[in-house]
Amino acid sequence: MAVGITSYGAYIPLHRMSRDVFYKAWGGAKMPGERAVCNFDEDSVTMAWEAANDCLRGFDSKKVDGLFFATTTHSYLERLGASILAVVCDMREDIRTMDVTDTLRAGTTAFAAAADVVKAGSAKNMLVTAADHRMAAPAGDFEMALGDGAAALMIGSEKVIATIEGSYHISDEFSGVWRPEGEQYIRAWEDRMIYDKGYSEVLEKGIKGLLKKYNMKASDFAKVVYDTTLESRRHPQMAKQLKLEDKQVQDPIFDTVGNTGSAHAMLMLVAALEEAKPGDKILWASYSNGVDAFILQVTPEIEKLAPRRGFKKHLANKRMLENNDRYLRWRKIVPLEKSRRSEQTPTSIAHLHRDSKIALAMYGVKCKACGTPQFSQGGSYGYFTPLRVCVDCQAVDQMEPYKFSDKIGKIFTFTEDRLADSNDPPTTVNVVDFIGGGRALFDMTDRGGQELKVGMEVEMTFRKLYVDRGFHQYFWKTRPIRF
Amino acid sequence: MVGSIKDRVAIIGMGCTKFGELWDKSRVDLIVDAAKEAYADAGVEQKDIQAAWFGNYYDTTGLTGQALAGPLRLQYIPVTRVENACATASDALRNASYAVAAGIYDLVLVLGAEKIKDQGLSGLAVRNLDFNGLMFSMTMPGMFSMLATRYFDHYHIKPEDGKHMLAHVSWKSHKNGALNPRAHFRKEVSMEQIIKAPIIAWPLGLFDCCGVSDGAAAAIIVPAKDAKKYRPDPVYIKAAQMGVAPADGSVSQKYDYLHVESTVRAAKAAYIEAGIKVPRKEISMAEVHDCFSITEAVIMEDLQFSERGHMRDDIEAGFFDLDGGLPVQVDGGLKCFGHPIGASGLRMIYEMYKQLQGKADKRQLKNPTLGLTQNLGGQPPHCTIFCGIFGRELG
Numbered sequence: 001m002a003v004g005i006t007s008y009g010a011y012i013p014l015h016r017m018s019r020d021v022f023y024k025a026w027g028g029a030k031m032p033g034e035r036a037v038c039n040f041d042e043d044s045v046t047m048a049w050e051a052a053n054d055c056l057r058g059f060d061s062k063k064v065d066g067l068f069f070a071t072t073t074h075s076y077l078e079r080l081g082a083s084i085l086a087v088v089c090d091m092r093e094d095i096r097t098m099d100v101t102d103t104l105r106a107g108t109t110a111f112a113a114a115a116d117v118v119k120a121g122s123a124k125n126m127l128v129t130a131a132d133h134r135m136a137a138p139a140g141d142f143e144m145a146l147g148d149g150a151a152a153l154m155i156g157s158e159k160v161i162a163t164i165e166g167s168y169h170i171s172d173e174f175s176g177v178w179r180p181e182g183e184q185y186i187r188a189w190e191d192r193m194i195y196d197k198g199y200s201e202v203l204e205k206g207i208k209g210l211l212k213k214y215n216m217k218a219s220d221f222a223k224v225v226y227d228t229t230l231e232s233r234r235h236p237q238m239a240k241q242l243k244l245e246d247k248q249v250q251d252p253i254f255d256t257v258g259n260t261g262s263a264h265a266m267l268m269l270v271a272a273l274e275e276a277k278p279g280d281k282i283l284w285a286s287y288s289n290g291v292d293a294f295i296l297q298v299t300p301e302i303e304k305l306a307p308r309r310g311f312k313k314h315l316a317n318k319r320m321l322e323n324n325d326r327y328l329r330w331r332k333i334v335p336l337e338k339s340r341r342s343e344q345t346p347t348s349i350a351h352l353h354r355d356s357k358i359a360l361a362m363y364g365v366k367c368k369a370c371g372t373p374q375f376s377q378g379g380s381y382g383y384f385t386p387l388r389v390c391v392d393c394q395a396v397d398q399m400e401p402y403k404f405s406d407k408i409g410k411i412f413t414f415t416e417d418r419l420a421d422s423n424d425p426p427t428t429v430n431v432v433d434f435i436g437g438g439r440a441l442f443d444m445t446d447r448g449g450q451e452l453k454v455g456m457e458v459e460m461t462f463r464k465l466y467v468d469r470g471f472h473q474y475f476w477k478t479r480p481i482r483f
Numbered sequence: 484m485v486g487s488i489k490d491r492v493a494i495i496g497m498g499c500t501k502f503g504e505l506w507d508k509s510r511v512d513l514i515v516d517a518a519k520e521a522y523a524d525a526g527v528e529q530k531d532i533q534a535a536w537f538g539n540y541y542d543t544t545g546l547t548g549q550a551l552a553g554p555l556r557l558q559y560i561p562v563t564r565v566e567n568a569c570a571t572a573s574d575a576l577r578n579a580s581y582a583v584a585a586g587i588y589d590l591v592l593v594l595g596a597e598k599i600k601d602q603g604l605s606g607l608a609v610r611n612l613d614f615n616g617l618m619f620s621m622t623m624p625g626m627f628s629m630l631a632t633r634y635f636d637h638y639h640i641k642p643e644d645g646k647h648m649l650a651h652v653s654w655k656s657h658k659n660g661a662l663n664p665r666a667h668f669r670k671e672v673s674m675e676q677i678i679k680a681p682i683i684a685w686p687l688g689l690f691d692c693c694g695v696s697d698g699a700a701a702a703i704i705v706p707a708k709d710a711k712k713y714r715p716d717p718v719y720i721k722a723a724q725m726g727v728a729p730a731d732g733s734v735s736q737k738y739d740y741l742h743v744e745s746t747v748r749a750a751k752a753a754y755i756e757a758g759i760k761v762p763r764k765e766i767s768m769a770e771v772h773d774c775f776s777i778t779e780a781v782i783m784e785d786l787q788f789s790e791r792g793h794m795r796d797d798i799e800a801g802f803f804d805l806d807g808g809l810p811v812q813v814d815g816g817l818k819c820f821g822h823p824i825g826a827s828g829l830r831m832i833y834e835m836y837k838q839l840q841g842k843a844d845k846r847q848l849k850n851p852t853l854g855l856t857q858n859l860g861g862q863p864p865h866c867t868i869f870c871g872i873f874g875r876e877l878g
Contacts, residue, residue: 339605340604340605341604341605341606341608341620341622342602342604342608344616345616346616347616348616351616352616358617372735374734375734376734377618387734391729391731391734391735392731392735392737412633412736412740413630413632413633413636413740414629414632415628415629415632415684415685415687417622417624417628417683417684418681418682418683419605419606419622419624419625419683420619420621420622422620426684427619427620427625429625429626429629429684431629431740431864433736437736438734438736439735439736440733440734441733442619443619443621454632454633465616465619466616466620473616475617475619477619
């Protein structure tokens, strides 16, 4: 039984910033290229969903036996991200869930664990989704070097697109970059040592260890996919250390996305798989406090994969953030004048728990008597949950579950609310009629300056609404169909 | 509906404070001021009041009828606190009228009061305890402006033409409000000022939004047969109807965002109750719920004052201006008189009452016979509408 990758997905936020924007704001050293910046309503949970959702295209989420979430930027120290994501992804309840964290190697570590679960026969299909949006304090190189993004892989033993032929792992105590408990920004040791004693030495040792273990040479691989650092020189230098030919080296996406932390190696692998041909061997390695390294063998199944957004299309689809002020606002780096609006009514976790399928998986109902799909977020503004009496025919308790998260909507009416309290005003309010039935009122995100029209199509995306007493309130928003 | 309120009860006294940012007055002051004026106008004393209904939205949940009994020291009579969002005061009047019509009481007080400006906020506070946290932050202008987006799109109205039409609504109310010493805003504004004002929620600008105000208003109600014992010019209630939407407009694709169904239903019922066949001709004047200019515009169609899709023609022709065929917002409306939630419904009736008695000073219309009030609580897709008709003659 060959175990390996059966599907992949990627997510790169819509917004990018030229590193020149940071340079113009703060001075310092120039850095070429641009970086991905997630919107103010995105975090690692929402981005991990985007990648997982992409990975689940053409796949029944109820057949997934487990979800591992890899990140170093989860919003909670005590509340499992994987369990939130499993509901958002509409997975079964009797599944394995785990957050893998505290290291930028979390993505590959979760992948290795998931592969072992499948190899052991404990599960058939395991989903690993990795996302990060690390922060560096303003006015330094790291802020320019980091990027936000996510990637996901499904591991199974049927219709495998890339089998796992071998793996090798190293644990290493040294960490030149760290983020202590209670601090928002990464810290670092003097940069020569970070890389000399860390990345350049340990990653080489890990990759060479893998080759030695399986008696292979670097030249056996069509592509070698390995992490980058917080600068641009060490990655090409590693290619020399490994004596790789240029065509073997997977683009580190440092100049286009930035370093996406625990999602980075996986995002690079997705990019590699998009270009891979049956028979290709791929060496995949991630560095941080050691190394996870794998040998992957691409199979003909890769050509049968269902269409998805993937890496390349996400990368190409972008909107530039033209000024640093917007970034400071989105990241809440500077305090902003308080809105003179009323305080948000406190979130009720009890209420929300009852409505968790609505909130997280965007389930509504469909009336069995008249066939009308209905969605209601409940609570405020005259919406009520659960929907037990049909809005159109008033039949009572004739409802069956109906999922809205994957439905396309058309804008029925909209406005830009400039009075509403928002981190990024104005709030684009839109009433959406779903194709197939159902109507609801949403906030629109990732709109930028795009002009709206009645009848315009929108898709649903999972975002964060706000935080109340440390409770991160996620919900769905509309966005113009991204591509 | 089996019975009718028509000509069964009468208003024999009313009071209304100045509306506005009344920094030096408390809710208690406003309640006492409105009640004092109403008692004096009716020629009654507080000890004669047999029961009372109190309308208040923001402050007095859990305080029961004591929120009125306390400030006035009403002596152990029944007092009911009513809350129906912005239609609160109208509903208090409706319930009081039914108690009088039922023959249980023959002299009751209805009073609505709101002290919004103590909250220190821009616009209205959004307050809802039935809350799971899934509703994003939005405001009333945001909610109502979506009527305009849809209306403009559906009737192919160019944005600049739509803005012009809406501006006329507010321009007219400012003209009327300037004539009213009790109004919150008493300044005429030009069409250009209105059109160029900062946008709050497109296409609604600053002058498309009503005032947020403090204020109180009161009415004394008696059986119609007793009315002339108190005064020669009582005002009779011809209709007091209410339509409450099943909160369906944001959930069902059937709602068109071009009208407010609750208004259509409440108005139809009120016209039947009052025996009115052609509202545009028979109604002399109206005070409607102009929380935003687009709301008033759409109401003109829902009340059958304008044909569907044609309110713009009437608005632009000045049909609802003070000197038009059917003057609307004679007192300045919510736009200029102001909008203290729990008092607004009674304030609308106050203007109808004064106009019918010929006591509306510079705003006085020539010989009005029937006045209509329309009061909206909630938002276009899901709201409560009161529609009342008031006349100076029986029959």
